Structures are given as C-alpha cells and as structure tokens.
Amino acid sequence: MLDVKTLSLVGGVLALLAGATTIGQRLKLQPDIGLNPALVESFNLRIRAWWLMCTVLAAAFLLGSVATVVLFGLISFWALREFITLTPTRLGDHRTLFWVFFLFTPLQYVLVGLGAGQYGLFSVLIPVYAFLFIPARVALAGDYKRFLERTAKIQAGLMVCVYCLSYAPALLSLNIKNYEGQNPRLLFFFVLVVQLNDVLQFAWGKLLGEHLVAPAISPNRTWEGFFGGIASATLIGAGLWWATPFEPWQAAGMSLVISVMGFAGGMTMSAIKRDRGVKDYGTLVVGHGGVLDRIDSICFAAPVFYHLTRYFFTQH
Amino acid sequence: MTGPLLAALARLLSGASVRWIDCQPDTCQRVYFANHTSHLDAIVLWSALPSALRAITRPVAAKDYWEKGAVRRYMARTFNALLIDRTDIKVHQSPVDMMLREIGHDQSLIVFPEGSRATGSDIGEFKSGLYYLSKKRPDLELVPVHIDNLNRVLPRGEFLPVPLLSLLSFGPPMWLEAGEPKNDFLNRAREAVRRLKDL
Numbered sequence: 001m002l003d004v005k006t007l008s009l010v011g012g013v014l015a016l017l018a019g020a021t022t023i024g025q026r027l028k029l030q031p032d033i034g035l036n037p038a039l040v041e042s043f044n045l046r047i048r049a050w051w052l053m054c055t056v057l058a059a060a061f062l063l064g065s066v067a068t069v070v071l072f073g074l075i076s077f078w079a080l081r082e083f084i085t086l087t088p089t090r091l092g093d094h095r096t097l098f099w100v101f102f103l104f105t106p107l108q109y110v111l112v113g114l115g116a117g118q119y120g121l122f123s124v125l126i127p128v129y130a131f132l133f134i135p136a137r138v139a140l141a142g143d144y145k146r147f148l149e150r151t152a153k154i155q156a157g158l159m160v161c162v163y164c165l166s167y168a169p170a171l172l173s174l175n176i177k178n179y180e181g182q183n184p185r186l187l188f189f190f191v192l193v194v195q196l197n198d199v200l201q202f203a204w205g206k207l208l209g210e211h212l213v214a215p216a217i218s219p220n221r222t223w224e225g226f227f228g229g230i231a232s233a234t235l236i237g238a239g240l241w242w243a244t245p246f247e248p249w250q251a252a253g254m255s256l257v258i259s260v261m262g263f264a265g266g267m268t269m270s271a272i273k274r275d276r277g278v279k280d281y282g283t284l285v286v287g288h289g290g291v292l293d294r295i296d297s298i299c300f301a302a303p304v305f306y307h308l309t310r311y312f313f314t315q316h
Numbered sequence: 317m318t319g320p321l322l323a324a325l326a327r328l329l330s331g332a333s334v335r336w337i338d339c340q341p342d343t344c345q346r347v348y349f350a351n352h353t354s355h356l357d358a359i360v361l362w363s364a365l366p367s368a369l370r371a372i373t374r375p376v377a378a379k380d381y382w383e384k385g386a387v388r389r390y391m392a393r394t395f396n397a398l399l400i401d402r403t404d405i406k407v408h409q410s411p412v413d414m415m416l417r418e419i420g421h422d423q424s425l426i427v428f429p430e431g432s433r434a435t436g437s438d439i440g441e442f443k444s445g446l447y448y449l450s451k452k453r454p455d456l457e458l459v460p461v462h463i464d465n466l467n468r469v470l471p472r473g474e475f476l477p478v479p480l481l482s483l484l485s486f487g488p489p490m491w492l493e494a495g496e497p498k499n500d501f502l503n504r505a506r507e508a509v510r511r512l513k514d515l
Contacts, residue, residue, distance in 0.1 A: 081331060085481040091471050097478040
C-alpha cells in the first residue's frame with residue numbers, strides 16, 4: 001500500500017500543512033501587519049484541525065480498511081450526537097433515538113465494512129428501513145405533537161451524519177478496473193479535494209469576495225470564492241490524476257463534482273445552524289471543535305463521488 | 317480503584333463539557349447545588365470535578381433509588397454517595413444533621429435542592445435543606461451548578477441512555493447573608509443556578 005504514489009501524495013500533504021503552519025505562526029507573531037487577528041486565529045484553528053484529521057486518517061490507513069471503517073463510524077456517531085443535541089426532540093423520541101444511535105449507526109458501518117457485496121443493503125438501510133422505523137416507533141410512543149417535524153429531523157440527522165458519510169469508507173471496497181489494492185489512495189484523493197476546495201473557497205472569498213451567495217445564511221460565502229475555489233480545486237484534482245484510476249480529464253470532472261457538492265454541503269449545514277441560532281455545531285459544546293462543521297462537505301460529496309466511480313469505473 | 321473508570325465512562329456517555337464561570341476548582345469545603353433533571357445528574361456532576369476534588373466530594377442521593385440492585389449499590393459506593401433515606405426522616409436524625417456529621421471538616425457535598433427531578437424545563441422551587449445547611453455551617457461555600465441537556469440523555473422513567481452532549485456550568489460561590497430570610501435566600505440560590513443557563 002505504501003508505494004511511491006501514496007508516499008508522494010502523503011508527502012505533498014505534509015509539506016503543504018507544514019508550510020501553512022509556518023505561515024500561520026508567522027502571522028500570529030506579527031500582529032501589526034494589518035491582518036484581522038480573528039482571521040489569523042481562525043486560519044490557525046483550521047490548520048490544527050487538518051493536522052488532527054491527517055494524523056487520524058493516516059493511522060487508519062496504516063491499520064487497514066477495518067480500522068478506517070471503524071474510524072468513520074465513530075465520526076458519524078459523534079456528528080449525530082451534535083446534530084441531535086441541537087435539534088429539539090421530545091420525550092417521546094427517546095427510545096427511537098436509542099435505536100438510531102445504537103442500531104442503525106453501527107449496522108450501516110458493519111454493512112459498509114462487509115464490502116461492496118452488501119451495496120444492495122447498505123444503500124437502502126437508512127433511506128428505506130430507518131425511514132419506516134423512525135415514524136412508527138415515534139407513533140408507538142404516543143406523542144403526536146409536531147410529529148412530522150420530529151421524525152423528519154431525526155431522519156435528516158441520520159441521513160447526513162451516518163448514511164452520507166458512510167459512502168466515504170465504502171470507497172475502499174469498490175472493485176475498480178486496474179486499481180486493485182489501491183483504494184485507500186482514492187479515499188485520500190477524495191478527502192483531499194473536498195478539504196482543499198473548502199479552504200480555497202474560503203481563501204478566494206477573502207481575497208476577491210464581493211457578491212455574497214446568500215447573506216442571510218453565510219456572511220463568508222461569495223460567488224468569487226465559489227468559482228475561484230471550484231476552479232482551483234478542479235485544477236489541483238486534475239493534477240493528482242496519477243493517484244487515481246482516472247484520466248486527467250476524468251479526475252478534473254470528478255474534482256469539479258466533489259467541489260460543487262462540498263459547497264452545497266457547507267451551505268446546507270450553515271442554513272440548519274442559522275435556523276438553530278448557533279454559529280458552529282461546537283458552540284453548545286465548549287472545547288469541542290464541532291465535528292459536523294468539519295465534515296459537512298464530505299457528507300454531501302461522498303455519495304455522489306461513490307456512485308459516479310461505481311457506475312463508470314467498476315464491473316458490477 | 318474503579319472511580320476514574322466510572323468518571324471517564326460518565327463523561328463519555330454524557331458528552332459533558334464543563335465551564336467554570338467566575339469560579340475555580342478548589343479543595344475548600346463546598347456545597348455544589350444544581351438543578352435536577354436526570355438520574356445521571358449526581359454521577360455526571362461528580363465526574364466533572366478534577367480527581368483531587370472527586371476524592372473529597374460526596375453526592376447526596378436517594379437511598380431508595382441507589383440501593384436497588386447490585387449495580388446501583390456498587391456505583392453509589394464507587395462515587396462515594398451519601399445516601400439519604402427519604403421515607404425515614406426523624407426529628408433527631410434530620411438529613412441536614414446527617415450530612416454535616418458525615419462531611420466533617422474536610423469533605424464537600426453535591427445536592428439537588430429541588431428534591432425530585434423537575435418535569436418541565438424550568439427549575440422547580442428549592443427545598444429548605446440548603447438554607448438549614450448554611451445556617452448551621454455558614455462557612456461552607458455554596459457553588460451553583462447548571463446542568464443542561466442531561467434530561468435528554470436519560471429522562472425520567474427511561475433506563476437506556478441516548479448519548480447526546482450536555483453542558484455543566486459552575487458559577488461563582490455564594491453564602492447565606494447574616495439575617496437573610498429563608499425564602500429570599502432560596503430564591504437567590506435558584507436564580508444563581510438559572511442565570512448560568514444563559515451565560
């Protein structure tokens with residue numbers, strides 16, 4: 001697994017992170033160059049989260065695909081905690097939530113861990129079976145107040161935090177032509193493009209941003225950031241084609257789709273946060289960075305990337 | 317020996333983050349008083365303290381609940397609970413006297429002055445125990461604690477927890493003022509807990 005391609009990919013990311021850390025610390029030590037200190041602080045926080053993410057991802061990759069699936073399962077579990085914590089539920093939802101946390105979440109990841117052979121089941125477990133179970137169990141509890149709203153919220157949390165995210169580790173068991181045993185690199189490529197797109201949209205937005213996409217939802221996301229970020233993430237993604245099973249133009253197309261979906265994920269989760277009146281999913285939870293804030297774009301991009309790869313690059 | 321383990325488990329399960337607002341952890345004798353929302357309150361509050369404080373802090377809990385079954389008995393012993401018999405309160409053996417005798421001059425207490433868990437989201441009226449406690453020992457620091465969201469982790473009448481994230485806020489210490497009427501004091505104490513919710 002640790003071949004030249006993987007090593008250069010990992011080495012490149014480490015060099016990038018080291019560079020970013022150096023710049024961040026320099027900026028922090030020079031408060032008088034006219035940069036907003038809050039911006040520098042937010043930049044440094046992002047970098048710290050990236051280091052953490054890379055360390056954990058690297059550890060999981062080295063330990064193999066089971067460890068990676070377990071890792072993503074734990075991230076899902078934590079993200080769902082944050083989601084449901086911020087969603088008003090009623091006493092009657094308690095037992096439903098218990099099954100959501102301790103049955104559906106682990107089961108989804110067990111099925112993903114069992115491999116692409118379980119695709120028929122893990123791709124419908126939550127959209128179909130959890131969808132049927134949740135309202136039935138809530139109804140059984142006998143509380144009809146805001147019934148549809150409550151069941152929809154639980155279902156939405158489960159879809160975003162568990163179902164969508166589980167498509168990322170599911171990439172590991174795809175049977176791609178002429179790419180056997182190299183799937184971890186595909187997952188790495190995917191996460192890298194999503195995160196680069198996030199940070200590039202932020203950077204472009206800060207540099208050139210003028211026209212806000214939806215001011216009521218996010219004061220940071222601008223059309224300039226959107227196009228700049230997507231264009232540069234697509235170019236970088238295309239340049240990384242050698243790490244993937246794709247041709248350069250295919251890698252560019254995939255990166256484009258990943259970037260657009262990442263943007264959609266960020267916007268959607270911002271809208272939910274605005275509705276709940278918080279800035280970060282971590283706000284209620286002092287000291288925790290807010291896992292959901294870090295993975296919103298991955299959640300939205302993962303199913304689309306998985307299905308495109310599965311449809312066009314595997315025998316099924 | 318299993319104390320740290322139980323504390324870690326409680327912290328993990330309740331996802332509790334802890335804020336100290338105008339208050340620092342201290343080994344001086346204190347009475348932590350909090351709103352009561354779940355059976356987990358006592359354990360989670362106790363677990364939120366640093367280990368040096370856990371060793372000298374005793375949650376006051378209901379004997380009838382915590383002596384039911386081996387697991388609960390074992391847990392109550394591990395977190396050093398001071399069990400009060402709610403059904404057998406005598407004049408010469410009032411719970412307040414018993415608490416004071418048990419803590420001596422080095423231990424701290426965790427109490428829930430609402431008595432039983434509140435059903436709504438609002439904090440119930442405080443019972444007078446806190447007042448008599450301070451009247452007899454005015455030197456004890458009273459630390460208000462607000463527990464948020466734990467009632468959703470393990471609501472009344474449920475036995476399976478849902479692992480949501482909760483928040484504990486410790487507020488600035490207060491004391492019983494000289495000559496302060498009972499009701500004024502109890503309302504002030506309740507307000508001290510309630511204001512932590514919005515900070």
